[in-house]
Amino acid sequence: MPRLVDHEQRRREITSAARTVIATGGLDAATFQAVAAEAGISVRLIQYYFGTKRDLMLATHTAVVADFGLRFTAQFVALGPEAAPREIIRTFAEGLLPLDDQRQQDNLVFAAFHAANLTGNTVSSEEMMGPPRYLITTITEQLVRERGDESGSHTAELDAELIVGGITGITQGVLAGGCTRERAVELIDRLLDRVLP
């Protein structure tokens, strides 16, 4: 199906350009004109693939989430089925932090969506909250597995939210320039020491 592949490649080119524009200037900067200029294509071609700015923004958000998913999948395959809960949780935490340029850009895109959400633009809160909820569920499962105690699932969920909240706050510190990447890793290890002693 060569035509379908072409379509997907073209959509990917456009959302990649949108990611670059959003990471630099936020959602307001991501007009069809700016994204077309970044991608080196025409505005009409973007309109052909994405009818509205909202469509383009949602597809861009989905592309970032999908890339995180692919990276996690590769890492979990490398870890193998016997991986300890703490290793799995640490893999999530490290994978989410802006520790290289790609994840820095991805986190800037998420931050731009969060900021736009607070001022009532483009995407709904429910759509924004999807990835954290999935993360909390998965980390809760790992904590229950580690502790071997179904009765403690309320506690495990609380700790999972604490871990995700910690990752979120540390990420914000790195993006704002108040926390180095090395310090972020140190903080994650400390957080896991505290929650999984």
Next chain:
Amino acid sequence: MPRLVDHEQRRREITSAARTVIATGGLDAATFQAVAAEAGISVRLIQYYFGTKRDLMLATHTAVVADFGLRFTAQFVALGPEAAPREIIRTFAEGLLPLDDQRQQDNLVFAAFHAANLTGNTVSSEEMMGPPRYLITTITEQLVRERGDESGSHTAELDAELIVGGITGITQGVLAGGCTRERAVELIDRLLDRVLP
């Protein structure tokens, strides 16, 4: 000095209007026109008190920080000089979270400054990072006091950053609508249980 008081009152009226506009629409929405309309005064009067938008934005940020400072001071006076380190740290954490409408607005203003900072607008990263650094220092001191061990100040600072990171992440969850105020308090208590067992 009645004239000086009038000046301060007028500056306060203007920054209060700016806070309302920023909390709703972000920094981009806070034009002199929009702030003047919110305050019910003329654009020229705003120009008289604040020469540039950057001046108005920095004064508005300072006003929010000052209000947090006043609330903390009142709470620490109420706690008294014998307050335990955990009580003091918990007072900071509860005071920072968006648990009422005023702090919700204040946190939305901070979030708007953070977002603008990421896209290179208005205020520098150094100016944004001031309050967290002060918080980390103060919480570190309380943790050292609690643990009675000067040799552990590196560990105490790490834990202080973890607490501030946790507060930041939980705040982001509340603002985005993924975490209730009640859950935020539960998470803070859990975090303090973990860091100050």
